[in-house]
Amino acid sequence: MARRGSRSSTFERRAVRHDRHGRAGRSAATGPHLPPLKNRIDTFDMTVAAAADFLRATWPEELADVRFEVGSMPAGSQDTDGVARWWTSPSERRVVLYRLPIQRLSKLHRDDELHQRMMIESCVFRATAELIGKDPWDLGPDRFHF
16 A cells, blocks of 8 residues: 555656746747737738739849848938938849838828738839839739729
8 A cells, every 4th residue: 555645656747837936938928819919010021021022923024133121210311302211222123111101101091901001012112113113003003903
């Protein structure tokens, strides 16, 4: 008869989910039952990447070696026209979109996720058109027919 309180040789110790301060091994903030948190920066980056992928697929020769980048704010002094939304360099084959001016200074008639995404895409289209010397409406002619 085994004594009460004694451990047998087959006893397995439970995994410890925390350290001695009770902090390690915590689960994610949202948990498995909730969707992951979305923030403005990730949404902006994904929208720019999706628009750039669409443009590269539509204009493969013109945009094969073009780099699309995201910056927070333009550096240096501002023009008299206001804050720049993007910067293009044809010699470097580079387009830089500035997130804060596009998100905060754009006047949308309806401030929801769809219209914000459309504003970001229009800036990508206009910056790319400026880089390759075309009209923005010519870059995606089938995209805007409903």
